[in-house]
């Protein structure tokens with residue numbers, strides 16, 4: 001326990017499947033952790049893995065009030081655990097990226113006058129023009145993406161401006177679809193938030209600004225000027241700038257918590273709210289990623305990200321503004337078939353047990369005797385392909401593998417995809433490269449062993465698989481200190497160092513170098529078949 005009266009910093013993460021919270025003290029030790037799992041603790045919203053997949057298989061949404069109610073529940077849990085909210089000097093948070101929230105005209109007045117006697121989900125019931133928020137798993141906006149790229153002069157031009165070509169899950173394309181298909185709901189909307197800025201708005205009691213880093217995942221912001229890009233706004237929907245507010249640096253102290261949190265939970269009226277950001281930028285902060293390291297997040301989505309100085313956007317992957325250093329950037333590649341695909345294969349081939357899944361990894365050998373699998377249960381983001389594809393060592397398609405070989409093929413295939421696409425973007429694994437793993441599956445030592453083997457590099461994790469949440473607590477502390485010119489690295493210098501959890505097995509590079517080449521060829525073959 002830390003000394004009485006010393007400050008706490010609170011971090012929240014509104015991710016796909018749950019809301020998580022962590023409080024750290026000034027030496028950055030976690031003093032409290034809690035979470036709310038959407039499917040099991042909020043069954044009234046009927047989500048599966050935190051979302052609703054609609055009948056077309058493309059539209060994917062989450063009920064916005066579920067997120068609000070999750071906040072009510074997590075704060076109640078903390079109160080009943082005796083957490084002392086009055087010690088929180090600052091808080092920040094993160095949210096699954098790209099998802100959007102549509103506040104109905106008049107909602108700002110409701111936010112300003114929140115009655116501390118009632119839960120937020122009751123007070124905000126009538127506040128959303130679109131009750132089901134499109135989330136990052138949505139892929140229903142192909143038409144809007146095509147129009148946006150045409151309007152600005154092509155995919156590469158759009159990437160040069162916003163850091164990414166048009167992606168279906170990116171917020172601008174979701175907004176365009178809502179404007180085109182539900183113009184009344186669009187005109188009833190007074191403010192559009194990202195999941196991150198929506199969550200910050202609840203604490204502030206007013207609309208929170210979008211931060212530069214999460215704002216980079218919208219296909220709307222110019223990553224160099226850090227302002228909305230006029231041609232993108234014009235191509236998306238009318239009067240959009242007024243509904244978005246102005247983006248702000250990720251370290252901005254937006255204000256103090258609103259009186260609701262002071263009267264209901266005992267927060268100090270001075271508790272500062274630091275701009276919320278995306279969950280991947282939050283993880284970059286939580287893992288204290290440095291230039292040269294590679295981060296691999298194994299959450300609902302799998303992502304790979306890097307700290308970069310010079311943005312060189314291409315039509316694959318994304319460049320976001322860096323959440324902790326205003327003149328830097330981060331490159332990110334997102335894979336949609338992450339944990340949910342591993343869970344499906346676990347259920348089918350390991351009787352639903354992670355232990356049995358691990359046994360299969362241990363009982364098969366590195367390189368899987370040349371068998372390679374590509375498992376895209378749903379349309380993948382990187383690359384845009386779908387279906388389950390299995391190949392034997394002669395590169396011939398096969399209908400099935402044994403259960404054990406299937407499990408290894410899945411995990412090796414997922415990590416080979418990450419290395420192949422990172423190298424395609426120019427990233428090189430060199431002696432000294434560290435892989436920092438995070439997200440739910442990073443707690444599985446057999447999975448991270450495969451990661452070390454495929455990347456031929458040591459893998460490190462931090463104590464919690466929950467780096468976005470921890471990163472938010474770190475960012476809260478830094479937000480307070482940044483005003484005095486303290487850098488992020490200095491603000492978090494006392495944080496625990498990541499721990500080594502896996503080193504590459506002998507001969508890993510000799511085994512995987514040729515397999516990586518074959519993996520890339522097979523992926524290309526699948527894409528070619530799909531084009532035909």
Ligand SMILES: Nc1ncnc2c1ncn2[C@@H]1O[C@H](COP(=O)(O)OP(=O)(O)O)[C@@H](O)[C@H]1O
Pocket residue numbers: 015016017018298299300301339340342343354438439440441442443444447465
């Ligand atoms: N022991 C384990 N082995 C492999 N995967 C795991 C294990 N424990 C949890 N997971 C995976 O972690 C995922 C959740 O990760 P998390 O980072 O919390 O997701 P999100 O932040 O997107 O809500 C689950 O879907 C589950 O498949």
Ligand SMILES: O=C(CO)[C@@H](O)[C@H](O)COP(=O)(O)O
Pocket residue numbers: 015016017095096097098136169217278279280299300301302303332334
């Ligand atoms: O779309 C992306 C990144 O571009 C996803 O990574 C989302 O940000 C969801 O994150 P998780 O809930 O899987 O952590």
